Amino acid sequence: MGTMGRITLTVHADDNVATILDADIDQRKTQAGLPILGNIKFGHKVALRAIQNGESIIKYGIPIGVATQDIEPGEHVHTHNCK
Amino acid sequence: MTFQGYIRSSSQAGVRNYLGVLSTVALSNRIGAIAASGYPNSCLIAGDFPRGLQTQDAALQDQVLLQLACHPNLGAVLVLCHDRRSAEKWRSLLEHTGQRYRVMAVMESNGIQNAIDIARDHLSQLSLQLSQDHRQALPIDKLLFALECGGSDASSAVCANPAIGRFVDRHLTAGGSAIVSETAEFIGAEEVVARQSAHPEIADQIIDRIRLTEGRMAADGDHYRGVNPTAENLDAGLTTLVEKSMGAVCKIGDSKFTGCLDFGQQPKSPGLFFMDTPFFSPCSITGMVAAGAQITLFSMGVFNPSGNPLAPTIKICGNPQTVRDWPDGIDVDLSQLIRGNISLDQAADHIREKVIQTASGTITLTEHWGEGQFMIPRMLPCF
Numbered sequence: 001m002g003t004m005g006r007i008t009l010t011v012h013a014d015d016n017v018a019t020i021l022d023a024d025i026d027q028r029k030t031q032a033g034l035p036i037l038g039n040i041k042f043g044h045k046v047a048l049r050a051i052q053n054g055e056s057i058i059k060y061g062i063p064i065g066v067a068t069q070d071i072e073p074g075e076h077v078h079t080h081n082c083k
Numbered sequence: 084m085t086f087q088g089y090i091r092s093s094s095q096a097g098v099r100n101y102l103g104v105l106s107t108v109a110l111s112n113r114i115g116a117i118a119a120s121g122y123p124n125s126c127l128i129a130g131d132f133p134r135g136l137q138t139q140d141a142a143l144q145d146q147v148l149l150q151l152a153c154h155p156n157l158g159a160v161l162v163l164c165h166d167r168r169s170a171e172k173w174r175s176l177l178e179h180t181g182q183r184y185r186v187m188a189v190m191e192s193n194g195i196q197n198a199i200d201i202a203r204d205h206l207s208q209l210s211l212q213l214s215q216d217h218r219q220a221l222p223i224d225k226l227l228f229a230l231e232c233g234g235s236d237a238s239s240a241v242c243a244n245p246a247i248g249r250f251v252d253r254h255l256t257a258g259g260s261a262i263v264s265e266t267a268e269f270i271g272a273e274e275v276v277a278r279q280s281a282h283p284e285i286a287d288q289i290i291d292r293i294r295l296t297e298g299r300m301a302a303d304g305d306h307y308r309g310v311n312p313t314a315e316n317l318d319a320g321l322t323t324l325v326e327k328s329m330g331a332v333c334k335i336g337d338s339k340f341t342g343c344l345d346f347g348q349q350p351k352s353p354g355l356f357f358m359d360t361p362f363f364s365p366c367s368i369t370g371m372v373a374a375g376a377q378i379t380l381f382s383m384g385v386f387n388p389s390g391n392p393l394a395p396t397i398k399i400c401g402n403p404q405t406v407r408d409w410p411d412g413i414d415v416d417l418s419q420l421i422r423g424n425i426s427l428d429q430a431a432d433h434i435r436e437k438v439i440q441t442a443s444g445t446i447t448l449t450e451h452w453g454e455g456q457f458m459i460p461r462m463l464p465c466f
Contacts, residue, residue, distance in 0.1 A: 021241070060329040065322055
């Protein structure tokens with residue numbers, strides 16, 4: 001393990017978040033090499049790039065919500081920063 | 084592709100040959116439960132069915148209960164009423180349905196024990212008639228599936244729902260039918276509905292229902308995060324209802340809607356149907372089963388126990404942790420899909436295999452636990 005990085009799924013090319021699909025929360029990067037900020041549980045989302053407050057959160061190629069604060073690449077995206 | 088099922092006079096196929104005990108009003112539930120308890124092949128259809136419903140709600144309850152009484156998974160039904168007048172109405176309703184039935188009013192008995200004895204006597208007679216029925220090979224396209232999801236998480240959107248979708252694509256191509264419901268869980272998936280409807284008018288009908296539900300959710304000033312998405316959806320990582328909807332809609336695969344149904348409304352032709360229902364699974368499944376669905380395909384991310392006593396529920400899950408923690412509640416393990424070890428087609432094969440077994444008589448884990456409820460929605464206050 002260790003060097004592989006976390007398994008993520010990006011559903012659509014336009015998405016600015018990906019879904020984490022493993023339970024390996026101690027890993028600090030994705031398989032693609034994106035550094036992950038903090039622990040993100042199975043099924044939760046990680047920001048693929050910087051997202052500004054008020055910008056859409058894009059998954060499935062469509063807006064699923066709006067950022068309620070600036071979000072760093074690699075940050076957990078959920079109810080604390082998206083509505 | 085065939086399964087071993089029961090052919091009914093309506094030409095519908097049954098996957099079970101239950102001895103139904105339908106309690107038409109909550110007042111007769113207990114006597115119904117006691118009477119049914121002596122019959123292992125019985126299926127008790129009971130709920131908090133009240134008196135005093137306003138016209139449209141009363142009509143819906145009557146219609147749904149009649150359709151449940153005539154469901155193809157019932158080989159016969161004992162209809163329990165409280166009063167004599169209601170029993171008379173039920174006798175005339177059932178007279179030309181082709182269903183084997185007995186009707187009794189509890190108030191026509193002389194004591195509780197006497198009511199139970201009368202009910203058991205009816206059940207004995209019906210049971211004898213049932214024993215004449217035998218399974219025979221029937222084409223799988225005779226099956227109408229209720230498509231449901233519960234405990235949705237990110238795995239639902241990439242495993243269980245798309246695998247059900249692939250199975251549904253094949254089933255519809257073979258001439259079969261399926262219903263998907265839970266109007267609130269289409270909010271945000273309108274573009275998918277528009278793209279995957281056989282005619283623009285069908286898309287318009289479905290999207291109108293979605294708009295009405297969305298309007299009602301917004302109108303009362305409450306906010307529904309924590310209700311839908313539910314608390315367990317949020318814990319599992321789903322953040323918004325749109326995100327949840329986009330996963331839920333994967334249950335229809337690449338198929339196109341051929342109709343839009345009201346709660347419990349029966350499809351008149353084969354195809355894929357949308358049914359306008361509340362999102363709570365025991366309620367939405369009741370609507371689809373009342374419409375004639377013989378089996379429920381139930382996608383799970385985190386665990387959800389619900390099902391329906393009348394239509395066997397096949398629990399399908401792709402979340403490896405749920406599969407590990409709830410082995411006694413999952414019929415189809417698709418955790419190999421998320422690990423990339425099997426394809427979506429192979430996942431759909433697993434579902435088909437379980438469907439054939441279930442339709443031919445193998446009980447599901449939901450049946451094993453005796454899990455399931457009947458719920459009919461109400462729009463207006465009771466008197």
